[in-house]
Amino acid sequence: MKTKNQVTLIKSFYLILIFSIITYAFFISARNTSKKDRNEATKIEHYKVAVYEKEVQLVQKGQKNIQWVNKKNSDTLNLKNVTFVADAQLLNKKYKTVQTNFYKVVVDIALLPLFILMIYFFATLYNFIDSISKEKIFEFENYRRLKLMSYSIIALSIFDSIFQYGNFYSNRKIFANTPYEVVNTVEFDLISLFFGITLLTISFVFKKGIDLKKEQDLTI
Amino acid sequence: MPIIINLDVMLAKRKMSLTELSEKVGITMSNLSILKTGKAKAVRLETLASICEILNCQPGDILEFTP
Numbered sequence: 001m002k003t004k005n006q007v008t009l010i011k012s013f014y015l016i017l018i019f020s021i022i023t024y025a026f027f028i029s030a031r032n033t034s035k036k037d038r039n040e041a042t043k044i045e046h047y048k049v050a051v052y053e054k055e056v057q058l059v060q061k062g063q064k065n066i067q068w069v070n071k072k073n074s075d076t077l078n079l080k081n082v083t084f085v086a087d088a089q090l091l092n093k094k095y096k097t098v099q100t101n102f103y104k105v106v107v108d109i110a111l112l113p114l115f116i117l118m119i120y121f122f123a124t125l126y127n128f129i130d131s132i133s134k135e136k137i138f139e140f141e142n143y144r145r146l147k148l149m150s151y152s153i154i155a156l157s158i159f160d161s162i163f164q165y166g167n168f169y170s171n172r173k174i175f176a177n178t179p180y181e182v183v184n185t186v187e188f189d190l191i192s193l194f195f196g197i198t199l200l201t202i203s204f205v206f207k208k209g210i211d212l213k214k215e216q217d218l219t220i
Numbered sequence: 221m222p223i224i225i226n227l228d229v230m231l232a233k234r235k236m237s238l239t240e241l242s243e244k245v246g247i248t249m250s251n252l253s254i255l256k257t258g259k260a261k262a263v264r265l266e267t268l269a270s271i272c273e274i275l276n277c278q279p280g281d282i283l284e285f286t287p
Contacts, residue, residue: 218252218261 014125039199054171114163117156124149138206138213146203154196224284227256230275247271 128145136142168186231241242252247267254260268279275282 087222215261218254218259220247220255220263220267 003137005132007129010129014129014164111163114156114159117152117159121152121156124152138210140210143203143206143210146199146206150199150203152194152196153192153199157189157192157196160192161186162187186211223257223258224286225255225260226282226284227252227271230277230281236275241271241274244274247264257264 124145128142128149131137131139131142131145164186165188231238238252238256239249242249245252245267247255247270255263268282271282272279
């Protein structure tokens with residue numbers, strides 16, 4: 001296949017991918033909104049009941065010593081002088097508005113570097129493909145672009161994971177911060193991290209390719 | 221690099237210009253210039269044979285090793 005056709009193919013794939021991502025995000029958003037509306041309409045809080053069943057039952061006002069017993073292996077967990085502000089429903093009624101406003105600002109600020117990194121990644125990718133279409137493949141500038149793309153995608157993955165954890169942390173209820181719940185609930189962006197490291201490896205191979213090309217050019 | 225290219229000396233001895241040599245050998249002027257200035261990383265045996273044939277000399281006349 002000729003380079004021009006390859007570039008056209010790659011561009012088409014990227015366009016299809018971007019279109020699919022936007023469509024998918026739109027449907028996910030629509031589904032979540034619909035679910036939220038349905039839950040609010042029926043006054044059923046599935047999430048709270050499913051994950052925090054035990055906490056909802058135990059939560060009381062004031063200080064208390066609590067002992068939890070694991071039913072499978074009879075391990076005990078003692079919590080002394082735990083202060084409960086209110087029960088979960090009361091907490092939501094009292095503090096939800098304040099928390100939402102505060103965390104909304106935090107989430108907005110956290111989204112900004114993600115957005116900038118994504119824009120930077122796509123701009124660099126565009127320049128890279130553009131350079132390939134001009135038959136300038138093994139150039140030092142392309143090696144730099146690949147390296148920066150890999151760094152940006154690794155940073156994107158790390159930022160996204162921090163954002164996801166922050167989002168989970170801000171939305172957590174009382175005692176909802178055990179490692180099991182973090183792993184089970186937070187979606188760490190490991191695929192992007194894997195992709196970034198792979199891209200970094202390719203960039204190092206690309207560097208070797210540039211050296212070989214230089215040597216080939218200087219062979220008479 | 222300890223290898224010196226004495227192409228310009230041989231060209232002067234044979235009273236031949238670089239353009240003429242490039243036309244006869246079939247190498248571009250830029251490549252021949254790279255060879256003459258010593259920037260070349262490697263020389264193909266085929267190219268060396270052509271240059272020797274045109275200049276009527278031995279490879280040792282063009283290449284010199286100075287430690």
